[in-house]
Amino acid sequence: MKRLFFLISFPLVFLASCEKQIPKSNTQQEDSLAAQSLVRVNATSQGYLPTRPWEKEPPSSRRGLGILLGKNRILTTADIAAKATFISLESANEEKTVPAKTVFVDYECNLAILEPTNTEEPSFLDELVPIQLQKSGVKPRGPVTIWQIESSGLPLKTEGSIQSTDIISTSGTGHYFLTYRVKASMQSASSSYTLPVTQEGKLLGILTSYYNDDQICDVIAPEVIQQFIADTEDAVYDGFPSLGISAATTEDPHFRSWLNLAPEQGGIYITRVVEDSSAGKAGLKKGDVILSIDGNQIDRKGYYQHPHYHRIYWTHLIRGEKSSGDQIQITIKRNDQIIKKQAILARSKKPLIQKDFFASDPSYLIHGGLIFTELSKPYLQGFGKDWESRAPITLLDALANPEDYETDRDRIIILSQIIPTPATVGYDRISNQIVTQVNDISIRHLSDLQAALNEPKESYHVIDIKESPYRIFLDVQESEKANTELIQRGLDQLSRFETRQDETK
Amino acid sequence: MKAFVFFFFHAALIISASAQENFTQAERYQSIVRIEVVSQTPDYQNPWNPGRFSSGIGSGFLIGDNQFLTNAHVVSNARRILITQPGSSRKHPARVVHIAHDCDLALLEVDDFSPFENYIHFKLDGVPPLESTVSAIGYPVGGDRISVTRGVVSRIDFRPYSHSRADSHLVIQIDAAINPGNSGGPVFLGENVVGVAFQGLRSADNTGYMIPTPVIKRFLKDIEDGKYDQYVELGASIFPLYNPAMRKALRLDQNSSGVLVSSVTPESATDGVLEPGDVLLSIDSHPIDQGGKINLDGERLELYEIAERKFAGDQIPITFLREGKSHQKNITLTTIPASRLYAITYGKRPRYYYHAGLVFQPLDLNLYAAKRFNSPRVRKIYQHYMDDGIFKERKDIIVLTQVFDDQITLHASKFKGAVLDSINGTRVSSLKQLSEVIDQSPESEEFLTFEFNGVHQPLVLPREKAKKASAQIMQTYGISKDRYLGN
Numbered sequence: 008m009k010r011l012f013f014l015i016s017f018p019l020v021f022l023a024s025c026e027k028q029i030p031k032s033n034t035q036q037e038d039s040l041a042a043q044s045l046v047r048v049n050a051t052s053q054g055y056l057p058t059r060p061w062e063k064e065p066p067s068s069r070r071g072l073g074i075l076l077g078k079n080r081i082l083t084t085a086d087i088a089a090k091a092t093f094i095s096l097e098s099a100n101e102e103k104t105v106p107a108k109t110v111f112v113d114y115e116c117n118l119a120i121l122e123p124t125n126t127e128e129p130s131f132l133d134e135l136v137p138i139q140l141q142k143s144g145v146k147p148r149g150p151v152t153i154w155q156i157e158s159s160g161l162p163l164k165t166e167g168s169i170q171s172t173d174i175i176s177t178s179g180t181g182h183y184f185l186t187y188r189v190k191a192s193m194q195s196a197s198s199s200y201t202l203p204v205t206q207e208g209k210l211l212g213i214l215t216s217y218y219n220d221d222q223i224c225d226v227i228a229p230e231v232i233q234q235f236i237a238d239t240e241d242a243v244y245d246g247f248p249s250l251g252i253s254a255a256t257t258e259d260p261h262f263r264s265w266l267n268l269a270p271e272q273g274g275i276y277i278t279r280v281v282e283d284s285s286a287g288k289a290g291l292k293k294g295d296v297i298l299s300i301d302g303n304q305i306d307r308k309g310y311y312q313h314p315h316y317h318r319i320y321w322t323h324l325i326r327g328e329k330s331s332g333d334q335i336q337i338t339i340k341r342n343d344q345i346i347k348k349q350a351i352l353a354r355s356k357k358p359l360i361q362k363d364f365f366a367s368d369p370s371y372l373i374h375g376g377l378i379f380t381e382l383s384k385p386y387l388q389g390f391g392k393d394w395e396s397r398a399p400i401t402l403l404d405a406l407a408n409p410e411d412y413e414t415d416r417d418r419i420i421i422l423s424q425i426i427p428t429p430a431t432v433g434y435d436r437i438s439n440q441i442v443t444q445v446n447d448i449s450i451r452h453l454s455d456l457q458a459a460l461n462e463p464k465e466s467y468h469v470i471d472i473k474e475s476p477y478r479i480f481l482d483v484q485e486s487e488k489a490n491t492e493l494i495q496r497g498l499d500q501l502s503r504f505e506t507r508q509d510e511t512k
Numbered sequence: 513m514k515a516f517v518f519f520f521f522h523a524a525l526i527i528s529a530s531a532q533e534n535f536t537q538a539e540r541y542q543s544i545v546r547i548e549v550v551s552q553t554p555d556y557q558n559p560w561n562p563g564r565f566s567s568g569i570g571s572g573f574l575i576g577d578n579q580f581l582t583n584a585h586v587v588s589n590a591r592r593i594l595i596t597q598p599g600s601s602r603k604h605p606a607r608v609v610h611i612a613h614d615c616d617l618a619l620l621e622v623d624d625f626s627p628f629e630n631y632i633h634f635k636l637d638g639v640p641p642l643e644s645t646v647s648a649i650g651y652p653v654g655g656d657r658i659s660v661t662r663g664v665v666s667r668i669d670f671r672p673y674s675h676s677r678a679d680s681h682l683v684i685q686i687d688a689a690i691n692p693g694n695s696g697g698p699v700f701l702g703e704n705v706v707g708v709a710f711q712g713l714r715s716a717d718n719t720g721y722m723i724p725t726p727v728i729k730r731f732l733k734d735i736e737d738g739k740y741d742q743y744v745e746l747g748a749s750i751f752p753l754y755n756p757a758m759r760k761a762l763r764l765d766q767n768s769s770g771v772l773v774s775s776v777t778p779e780s781a782t783d784g785v786l787e788p789g790d791v792l793l794s795i796d797s798h799p800i801d802q803g804g805k806i807n808l809d810g811e812r813l814e815l816y817e818i819a820e821r822k823f824a825g826d827q828i829p830i831t832f833l834r835e836g837k838s839h840q841k842n843i844t845l846t847t848i849p850a851s852r853l854y855a856i857t858y859g860k861r862p863r864y865y866y867h868a869g870l871v872f873q874p875l876d877l878n879l880y881a882a883k884r885f886n887s888p889r890v891r892k893i894y895q896h897y898m899d900d901g902i903f904k905e906r907k908d909i910i911v912l913t914q915v916f917d918d919q920i921t922l923h924a925s926k927f928k929g930a931v932l933d934s935i936n937g938t939r940v941s942s943l944k945q946l947s948e949v950i951d952q953s954p955e956s957e958e959f960l961t962f963e964f965n966g967v968h969q970p971l972v973l974p975r976e977k978a979k980k981a982s983a984q985i986m987q988t989y990g991i992s993k994d995r996y997l998g999n
Binding site for chain 1 (some may be wrong): 749751752753754755756757758760761772774775788789886887888889891892895899920922923959961966968969970972973974
């Protein structure tokens with residue numbers, strides 16, 4: 008279900024001086040109210056290089072829009088806040104700015120709430136008018152307005168109409184949420200990254216991407232925004248729940264008869280249950296067929312009938328209809344028996360291999376010249392354009408089949424490279440090896456490695472790796488010396504551990 | 513690095529001293545022949561097809577009574593071989609007597625040797641010194657007649673032999689122009705053969721390679737018993753012992769010799785003798801240094817070079833340290849047939865098994881080269897086939913390579929490119945077994961359930977319907993036969 012999308016900040020192609028024919032909206036007055044809620048959001052972001060995690064990438068900056076929801080509360084996308092080193096809020100006419108910080112962010116649903124760094128001080132935000140949220144749970148229809156701001160500071164409105172709804176991932180993190188698809192003919196303008204979409208003067212959603220060729224926009228649905236905002240209200244952000252399964256469709260008639268599914272039954276076949284997930288705790292197993300969730304029949308392709316959205320994908324029953332902590336009833340077919348299971352929904356735990364470093368920085372530890380880091384998708388992407396064929400095959404296999412690696416560990420810690428030091432003489436050809444044990448201590452996490460390095464055998468550390476030569480040794484004194492030298496050579500920090508800059512921060 | 517093979521050929525003035533006086537140079541050329549070959553390259557994409565026919569030219573030379581030496585790649589997959597002498601238009605039908613793909617050499621014979629009876633049999637000399645002037649004779653492109661080029665010995669090295677894509681042996685690099693057609697021809701130093709021209713490097717100028725006489729002599733000795741056995745292997749990999757902490761942990765003096773055994777191939781010569789973590793001290797009475805090198809004939813060479821000069825069944829002594837204690841044992845060198853998975857196979861029809869729109873093929877380098885395998889799981893099983901001993905439980909890595917569209921296979925294509933583990937709960941370890949499990953599946957089984965490695969859902973076919981549909985799909989898609997399982 009991968010889709011290519013362009014972020015709208017990329018230049019759109021236009022003919023010069025086209026007359027902006029904006030259809031007259033019959034809710035013009037309400038719309039002008041919406042214009043008074045718009046804020047420019049400028050963010051500079053800078054993460055660490057996944058392949059050399061002690062070094063930062065060159066900083067880059069983005070300009071987008073946010074919308075005022077309440078006093079000092081600005082809603083925007085998580086994308087714009089990701090890895091941010093500096094955020095400022097700017098008035099539409101670019102005359103006034105105020106530094107800001109992220110108070111809540113959820114990279115899964117791609118939403119964030121910003122506020123001025125100093126909320127006590129009066130700012131231009133006080134002159135803006137907070138917008139109200141459009142009602143959710145109604146049949147999506149009718150015209151919508153997409154907001155941009157021209158460099159003159161004047162609002163630029165584009166009328167569009169809701170075409171369909173779908174469950175897609177708008178953030179590139181691979182998490183799927185209800186999304187409206189809006190047909191509109193957009194043009195480029197400054198601050199075009201993240202655009203508010205209104206209906207009847209109320210906030211309907213946030214536009215995240217625009218497909219130039221089809222003139223279709225993806226807009227985060229009002230349900231998602233409302234649930235995100237509701238979750239932030241008690242200061243502890245719980246996040247969207249996840250069931251913790253992978254599933255396959257059952258439209259193959261041979262597969263259906265093998266499963267003994269009746270023609271009127273739909274059902275999705277569970278191919279994997281994540282350990283400790285909501286599904287795992289509820290007792291779901293690989294091979295079960297989910298027939299319905301909370302009474303909603305799931306068809307053989309995984310869709311169910313929604314009162315407003317018609318056929319939409321089953322995951323919306325979890326992520327969209329429910330919050331963390333809610334209970335759902337799942338009806339499954341197992342060995343020809345119909346069984347009902349109760350699952351208490353919770354947010355998914357971090358995967359074995361991280362797909363991105365939005366929420367945390369890549370962790371690493373350098374000792375004596377051995378560089379240990381956690382295996383992540385960005386690390387593998389560091390092998391270049393052809394990373395899927397060029398990266399070491401064992402690491403690619405781990406990315407494709409994490410379930411075969413997760414029983415022994417919470418993270419895959421690899422010996423990624425060797426810095427030549429007196430302690431690492433002779434090890435030059437070792438790289439990208441999965442670390443299993445250090446000084447006989449199993450390495451489930453990078454912090455285990457640090458603890459293990461405090462317990463050397465005699466005068467050396469014993470490092471076990473998954474492939475030939477399987478075991479290497481590191482002199483304790485030499486490696487300490489090497490550490491000191493590495494620091495003198497400019498590597499000022501020899502380790503970084505996972506610090507969840509959590510959504511609760 | 514891509515080494516491109518050219519066929520070349522060298523002319524040699526040669527000879528064993530005694531015979532030579534009796535021949536003029538022109539007569540000596542009569543023992544250097546042009547070899548015309550029509551070959552049939554199997555189609556691994558669609559293994560039931562006959563494959564592609566093509567023709568090529570190479571060179572060869574007489575080394576004994578009805579013994580023509582040439583390169584294996586000149587006569588691989590040959591369907592017709594014709595030998596021509598210089599200045600003659602008569603084509604003599606010939607056939608391959610012995611072929612060694614791992615060292616790119618072959619021995620041919622003609623049906624009727626009488627026309628060649630009076631010509632010289634060239635003698636093999638030793639390894640020529642650097643800078644010595646050698647000449648290559650053969651039938652390279654650019655004309656039909658015999659050609660002579662001259663150059664010096666530039667380098668003597670251990671290099672890959674591109675014909676099999678998996679083997680490395682001693683090679684001699686020369687700067688004489690060597691071109692397609694030269695392959696299989698002799699290279700002379702004075703009047704003696706010092707090599708067989710066999711490959712070049714397209715990315716560099718004036719780099720031609722020849723197979724030196726130690727490799728040729730080994731080939732000729734190997735076939736004395738009537739068959740070629742291929743090279744033997746130690747089956748152990750080594751890791752240099754330069755690290756002081758590692759030396760300390762292994763209880764070694766900082767200056768003592770020996771190299772670490774990092775892995776041992778199951779069922780190889782060293783399996784059961786060496787273990788990872790041992791320190792190999794000597795092999796065949798040659799002490800091994802910390803980097804794994806030995807002194808052989810005054811040259812510093814990899815310890816693997818010992819096996820290069822031995823034959824299957826030869827015993828060699830090794831000494832090693834384990835947990836500080838010294839051991840001495842004899843190992844019996846063997847070939848490792850399963851490792852040929854990493855070499856291109858020649859002269860064999862591709863094996864496959866077809867059933868109900870599904871095509872299964874055993875994974876080897878030929879198939880790997882013909883198809884793209886994107887699945888990391890398939891690539892991992894292939895790469896770790898030897899090291900992890902996967903070959904013990906899987907004689908073949910069976911891959912579902914094609915799915916032909918039909919009502920019966922409507923949802924099967926998502927399984928394409930995956931490695932088959934089992935059918936109806938029976939683990940399948942070879943293509944032959946796969947055919948038996950399907951052919952003999954009992955009437956009582958309603959389904960054929962295929963489980964693939966790393967795929968968490970089975971492929972299910974209704975057994976009886978699939979059987980019925982099978983022949984029809986074959987006919988529709990032009991699949992002539994449903995299997996070739998090898999012999």
